[in-house]
Amino acid sequence: MIYVNAFLFCGIVCLIAQIILDNTTLTPGHITSLFVIIGVILDVFNIYDKILLWAGAGAILPITSFGHLLIHGSMDFASDYGFIGLATGMFNLTAAGISIAIVASFFLTLIFKPKD
Template sequence: MDWLQNINFIELIKCFITGGLICVIGQILIDKTKLTPARILVIFVTTGTILGGLGIYKYLVDFAGAGATVPLTGFGYNLAKGAIKGVQEYGLIGAFTGGVTASAGGISAAIFFGYIASLISKPKMKKE
């Protein structure tokens, strides 16, 4: 448990507050507009990709760590970062391979676990 000794509380608080605030922006969108969840996710991922491409989101990631990478804007940032890295390494073809390569883990995991969940579990009614 060596990681326990080098917990950086300032880092965790920065992460908590940044992540929380990004979610609050989403909550305001949910309550103040009639956007469906899918549209809100699209807005966040596209914003993240554009900010990532412009190099702005990187500062937020440096500041907040997982507080900026775990929200879907971070997923978008990752896509943009991957695409740029792909271009640097492979040129034109990298623009097409880079983004998905960088986020392959997340996408594959979601598909795989989604399929597993559907095998073993059934939806239930919300009972309150």
């Protein structure tokens, strides 16, 4: 059943983005920024955790989960270390994704040549 939920959630998020893309002049950059902020706001009210339980990896994949992980790590550290934890825990959970993206794109850039 979780496969159906993953299909529905990931599909609907992509569909909303495509509807915005087709009907406005916003670029993909605008939409990914907007979706990250939506992910943050959903996590403030603990909604995103419920979506994660419901849709599994279907909710991990969209860019909204990036915002969710940012504020989630931040709040985790804030409960342990107080106010300063908001800053120190910011990249706690997203560090793996960002690091791998930077390292992989650096080394692969050295290997591949641009096509045009």
